[in-house]
Amino acid sequence: MFHHSTNPTSFFSILIAVLIFSLSLAGVAGAGDSIVIGLPIPAPSIANTSLGDGALLNNDTGQSNTASGYHALLGNESGNYNTASGAVSLWANNTGSQNTASGAFALSETKGDYNTASGAFALYVNSTGTSNTASGVQALYSNTTGNNNTASGVNALFSNTTGDGNTATGYEALLSNTGGEGNTANGSFALLSNTTGKYNTASGGSALQSNTTGDSNTASGTQALHSNTTGDNNTASGFNALVFNTTGGSNTGIGVNALVRNTTGTLNTAIGAFADVSVGNLTNATAMGAGAIVNANNKIRLRNGAVTVIEGQVPFTASSDKTKKENFQPVDGEEVLGKIRGFELTSWNFIGHDPKEFRHYGPMAQDFFAAFGHDGVG
Numbered sequence: 109m110f111h112h113s114t115n116p117t118s119f120f121s122i123l124i125a126v127l128i129f130s131l132s133l134a135g136v137a138g139a140g141d142s143i144v145i146g147l148p149i150p151a152p153s154i155a156n157t158s159l160g161d162g163a164l165l166n167n168d169t170g171q172s173n174t175a176s177g178y179h180a181l182l183g184n185e186s187g188n189y190n191t192a193s194g195a196v197s198l199w200a201n202n203t204g205s206q207n208t209a210s211g212a213f214a215l216s217e218t219k220g221d222y223n224t225a226s227g228a229f230a231l232y233v234n235s236t237g238t239s240n241t242a243s244g245v246q247a248l249y250s251n252t253t254g255n256n257n258t259a260s261g262v263n264a265l266f267s268n269t270t271g272d273g274n275t276a277t278g279y280e281a282l283l284s285n286t287g288g289e290g291n292t293a294n295g296s297f298a299l300l301s302n303t304t305g306k307y308n309t310a311s312g313g314s315a316l317q318s319n320t321t322g323d324s325n326t327a328s329g330t331q332a333l334h335s336n337t338t339g340d341n342n343t344a345s346g347f348n349a350l351v352f353n354t355t356g357g358s359n360t361g362i363g364v365n366a367l368v369r370n371t372t373g374t375l376n377t378a379i380g381a382f383a384d385v386s387v388g389n390l391t392n393a394t395a396m397g398a399g400a401i402v403n404a405n406n407k408i409r410l411r412n413g414a415v416t417v418i419e420g421q422v423p424f425t426a427s428s429d430k431t432k433k434e435n436f437q438p439v440d441g442e443e444v445l446g447k448i449r450g451f452e453l454t455s456w457n458f459i460g461h462d463p464k465e466f467r468h469y470g471p472m473a474q475d476f477f478a479a480f481g482h483d484g485v486g
Contacts, residue, residue: 160195166202177212194228211245227262247276261296267303278313284320295330301337318354329364335371346381352388363398378402416461437483447479 154171158164163175168185173192175181180192185202190209192198197209199216207223209215214225218234223241225231230242232249240257242248247259249266257274259265264276266283274291276282281293283300290307293299298310300317307324310316315327318335325342327333332344334351341358344350349361353370360377361367367378371388378384383395386403395402399412410418451471457463 163192180209197225214242230259264293271304281310356388367395376402413460416466435485437485439483444480451475451479 156164156167156171156173158175160175160177160180162179162182163177164173164181164184166183166185167173167181170184170187172188173181173184173190176193177197178195179199180194180196181190181198181201183200183202184190184198187201187203188205190198190201190205190207193210194214195212196216197211197214198207198218201207201215201218204219204221206221207215207218208225210226211228211230213228213232214230215223215234216232218231220234220236220238222239223231223234223237226243227245227247229246229249230244231240231251232246233252234240234248235252237251237254239255240248240251241259243260244262244264246266247261247264248257248268249263250269251257251265252269254268254270255272257265257268257271258276260277261279261281263280263283264278265274265285266280268274268282268285270287271285272289274282274285274288276293278294278298279296280300281295281298282291282302285291285299285302287304288302288306291299291302291305292309294311295313295315297314297317298312299308299315299319302308302316302319303321305319305322308316308319308322309326311328312330312332314330314334315332316325316334316336318337319325319333320337322336322338323340325333325336325340326344328345329347329349331351332346332349333342333353336342336350336353337355339353339355339357342350342353342356343360344366345362346364346366348364348368349366350359350370351368353359353367354372356370356373358375359367359370359373362379363381363383365382365384366380367376367384369384369386369388370376373385373388373390373393375392376385376390376394378395380396380398380400382398383400385393385395386401390402391405393402393405394408396408397411400409402409452475453469453471455467455469457466457468
């Protein structure tokens with residue numbers, strides 16, 4: 109005998125259970141080995157997982173893809189082993205494989221392979237570029253065909269389109285790079301303005317910030333080579349080293365504020381804190397030691413004015429070989445001796461030196477120049 113129940117609670121429990129079951133049939137579908145949650149349901153394929161409206165909607169033969177988010181991997185047809193997490197991520201990918209996108213619009217336009225994008229709009233415009241890694245909002249945003257780039261930080265390598273093999277770590281590092289290759293920027297604003305410059309290395313906030321087309325520069329330290337635009341082959345290590353260099357090339361500055369005055373000079377070397385040139389356009393000048401200032405082309409200056417002794421394990425050698433000299437002129441020996449006898453001979457010490465410890469004897473350089481500075485040749 110059947111027992112008819114009028115209990116409303118029991119009736120509604122059964123109704124809700126039936127409704128949930130019906131909705132699950134409509135919204136969750138299995139296709140082959142795939143799992144699909146959300147409408148509409150994509151075409152059958154193997155080992156795919158989609159969650160979200162339009163996720164993997166157009167998939168045809170692609171396998172082992174995972175899409176989570178509105179229209180994630182919507183255009184995929186035959187690409188395999190892709191992972192998209194975020195609205196419109198990997199949206200236009202149709203044949204690219206082994207890409208990973210995490211964040212809204214990440215890798216949205218790509219058709220390339222082996223790319224990894226983490227952050228909203230990361231690698232957004234990428235079309236056929238491969239093996240790129242972008243971490244941060246809009247990192248590698250404009251990349252189209254560039255390969256093997258790594259960007260970590262908001263807007264890092266933002267403008268890169270075709271450049272290959274660049275690495276940018278830090279806020280807006282290598283921001284303006286378009287086609288430059290083999291650059292490494294580590295620090296906020298490092299190599300910020302670089303467009304097509306190649307093989308530059310910048311480590312430190314604002315290092316090589318103004319560089320546009322200069323090649324093969326190395327800057328280590330905050331604001332090192334900050335103003336360099338087109339200069340090549342420079343090396344700067346230390347805070348503000350070569351900070352005002354613009355177009356000078358093949359310079360080396362090591363130490364805080366080393367070669368800070370150099371702007372257009374070339375082949376200059378300064379080693380030591382505040383070691384520098386006296387003006388910005390010298391050539392082949394060298395300043396060695398803290399505070400050393402060199403003031404002429406093709407000159408070497410050792411240390412600063414506080415130095416009292418320069419010595420070595422063996423004597424310093426200056427060549428007097430006749431084969432290394434030219435433009436010989438005869439000299440009247442008696443006339444030379446007569447001029448020397450007229451020199452004022454004194455004892456003296458250099459300014460700043462202890463007169464009780466450092467005394468010297470002899471004529472002045474000005475006297476020698478007045479007596480022998482002109483021989484009819486120079």
